[in-house]
Amino acid sequence: MKTKYLILVPDGMADGPVKALGGKTPLEAARTPGFDRMAREGLVGMARTVPKGVIPGSDVANLAILGLDPARYPLQRGAIEAASIGLPARPDTLYFRVNLITVKNDLIADYSAGHIDTKSAVKLLGLINRQVVLNGSLPAGQARLYGGVGYRHTLAWRAPAPFRSVLMSVHLDGPHDLIGRNVGEVLKPYENIPHVMVMQKSRRVMSAFPFNRGRKSPANMIWLWAQGEGKRLPTLRERFGLSGSVVSGVDLIRGLGKLVGLSVFALKRSTGYYDTDFAEKRMAALRELKQKDFVYLHIEAPDEAGHEKNPRMKKKMIETIDQKVLSPILNEVSAWPDRVRILAMPDHPTSCATGRHTSDPVPYVIWDSKSPRSGPAAFTERLAAKSGRILPAFHLLREKFVQMKEGL
Ligand SMILES: [Zn+2]
Known part of the structure; x- marks a missing residue:
């Protein structure tokens, strides 16, 4: 039996x-x-x-x-969700949970960009990959966004250990816990950390996306949080x-x-x-x-x-x-x-x-x-x-x- x-x-x-x-x-x-x-x-x-x-x-x-x-x-949540979309658990890589969010008048207004649908989100991620993440502005390593479901996605950042520990020193809450908070104030303590600079840059680039025209909750920023190394x-x-x-x-x-x-x-x-x-x-x-x-x-x-x-x-x-x-x-x-x-x-x-x-x-x-x-x-x-x-x-x-x- x-x-x-x-x-x-x-x-x-x-x-x-x-x-x-x-x-x-x-x-x-x-x-x-x-x-x-x-x-x-x-x-x-x-x-x-x-x-x-x-x-x-x-x-x-x-x-x-x-x-x-x-x-x-x-x-960390980032590493677990990376596994759920089929990324390998690499110890030399940091996996961030990515939210597409809405910022209005400098305040975090929506953690989900109006519950953006997966198809639109994945299209935007392609643009963000090209214009923000992959355009050579990164100081170390290789980073790339991977599409998940709805507003929830993953950034994989492969980098040497000392650089990873710099990125790990940032502890940001999930955007659902930051509604109504001022973006600049939340990010202030970390403004020179590379992935936080990527977040800031995403805000400038994404505001100009034609997709966002007329949207009540535009996807005008990426929020990177819950990062962790891949673990087997x-x-x-x-x-x-x-x-x-x-x-x-x-x-x-x-x-x-x-x-x-x-x-x-x-x-x-x-x-x-x-x-x-x-x-x-x-x-x-x-x-x-x-x-x-x-x-x-x-x-x-x-x-x-x-x-x-x-x-x-x-x-x-x-x-x-x-x-x-x-x-x-x-x-x-x-x-x-x-x-x-x-x-x-x-x-x-x-x-x-x-x-x-x-x-x-x-x-x-x-x-x-x-x-x-x-x-x-x-x-x-x-x-x-x-x-x-x-x-x-x-x-x-x-x-x-x-x-x-x-x-x-
Ligand atoms: Zn719960």
């Missing part, structure tokens, strides 16, 4: 008690027969996905769920002999998947938002699980509801994931001859009270189609904490999920 492994990550699902939900957390308030069945028949506990002192981002937290210690494998990560095949796929609508998660050797399933109707096609994700996960050993299924919607401080929407998204994804998967794999082991856990809590990620531990549940055991009546933050089990999340994959051959 083969064993198949599925990890389901409802992004940002965990939370604290919410007044609007009668003092329950969204997960407690939601009707979740699938998660609850996993808890009753499985193993429940708490995991720390974010090490102390580290910003609780989805990059760090999902890396930990994939079994790698974020303290040992520090990765140990793959799931190297660690556990497993082949697998990642199913996610989010570039960052697809990039992480690629870096650990997973293939990326091309979803057609996934949006990374409330209107994503949940059934498509379920079918993709089941199809990949039939053919391979391992599937990483990530769903963004609860995190978005947390950021929007909307506990009712979060509860609804958790219910939708249970109803359209998890419960049908449990029913189907229960009838498979192969053993199917499922780990369900959020990457981090996203607090409906503050609209932000937190570093608090998250609940996890592991279920095995061939070895039911007896656990708590439901899958909730409180019941998982009551179990008394708590461990760093990067231990979970090896110690509790993959390595235990029989039973749980």
Whole structure:
């Protein structure tokens, strides 16, 4: 009998008690027969996905769920997203996340240039490559822009180590956190750093693009941030002999998947938002699980509801994931001859009270189609904490999920 492994990550699902939900957390308030069945028949506990002192981002937290210690494998968003668009992870190259943004009266007005479409964006990147990045103005190394999706792209800058450390000394926030800020003031401390000079130059050149004429949110600047060197990560095949796929609508998660050797399933109707096609994700996960050993299924919607401080929407998204994804998967794999082991856990809590990620531990549940055991009546933050089990999340994959051959 083969064993198949599925990890389901409802992004940002965990939370604290919410007044609007009668003092329950969204997960407690939601009707979740699938998660609850996993808890009753499985193993429940708490995991720390974010090490102390580290910003609780989805990059760090999902890396930990994939079994790698974020303290040992520090990765920047730029390098992860570069992997998601198929760039090789070169240690001599810095990868920047690039936003096409709108600046109005010197203020950052839109982090997405009016959610510019991919086709227009890629055309503009060609112009920016020619007129800003590749025109010989760079002091060291070779740089080039690569097209991603919508307003999100990558700049790869290959350069000698001392030069890379100069570029690494700049810490700019993402433009979504800088709305209303004065560009000159934000960049002032770094104005002599080469990639910041490239950003400034992009502003002069892009303002004149005919494409921007009459646009409400012109794409009139590139914002370079979250830069990091390419790093090779140990793959799931190297660690556990497993082949697998990642199913996610989010570039960052697809990039992480690629870096650990997973293939990326091309979803057609996934949006990374409330209107994503949940059934498509379920079918993709089941199809990949039939053919391979391992599937990483990530769903963004609860995190978005947390950021929007909307506990009712979060509860609804958790219910939708249970109803359209998890419960049908449990029913189907229960009838498979192969053993199917499922780990369900959020990457981090996203607090409906503050609209932000937190570093608090998250609940996890592991279920095995061939070895039911007896656990708590439901899958909730409180019941998982009551179990008394708590461990760093990067231990979970090896110690509790993959390595235990029989039973749980
Ligand atoms: Zn988030």
